[in-house]
Amino acid sequence: MPELPEVETVVRSLASHVTGEVIESVWFSGKPQTFKSTPQKIASVIEGAKIDRVHRQGKHIVIDLRRDSQKGAQWIVHLGMTGSLLVVRPDAEIEKHTHVIAKLASGKEIRFVDPRRFGRTWVVTDETGFEAGGHEPLDIGFEVFAGLFRLRKTPIKSALLNQKLLRGVGNIYADESLFRAHIRPRRRASSLTRDELRRLYDSVQKVLNEAIAAGGSSVSDYVDANGEPGMFQIQHRVYGREGEPCVICRTPIKRVVVAGRSTHYCPKCQR
């Protein structure tokens, strides 16, 4: 599911409910692949800890923990394709595919639900803390952004999805950004002119900011920590609009596969 705007929306809704709370106990279920630290390790780190801050690095949710008589630590959650992190009352029904329940001192619970099991969770206790790598697309400057693509022969869409370059752009926002920049997804990254890179830089930031303002895109099952869907999907100009008229020129939107992902573009507006 979630790309940068969805994760940002989850982080904001989560932060408003759980910042300052103490995690009293944690419950796990499900298969080992969900847990990049063992459940025992996660429990030993987060039980008894106070939630200092909830923030985001790319598509990773980072929960900073403060612990008595021990060093700080971080609880990391990546939502994969279908994960959600919900704050609920303890009497809320436990939905199918719930893999983690963290009980808070107030009685509220943080629940990690993920039907498709592509999500992951773990804890980090290093001094340095978690570092996702790649550049935050909303913080990067234009020259650094342009430098990421200058030498790459891969399609620009593949480069946008590469989390080691930019962190947080996924399939929807790659397509939407390329449409707004009038650039075809299959163009070699190194072939983009300075003007095109400038348009792409502006488009990525604009699309991400507009999507955050709309609470993200709910295409199938994305919801924030309150269980609320986002609204940006109604503003999509190409994603999921195969065969529908381009909002600029009325040419039918095409769908192809690039980087193994469904890719949508206007064959007339995007060159």
Next chain:
DNA sequence: AATGAAACCTGACAGC
């Protein structure tokens, strides 16, 4: 080093 395809999972939906 870099690029692309396949694999990892479950569920929804279309077509027969």
Next chain:
DNA sequence: TGCTGTCAGGTTTCAT
């Protein structure tokens, strides 16, 4: 009703 095939906001691994 139920089977088969396709597709889905992502990332990692393996082969070239």
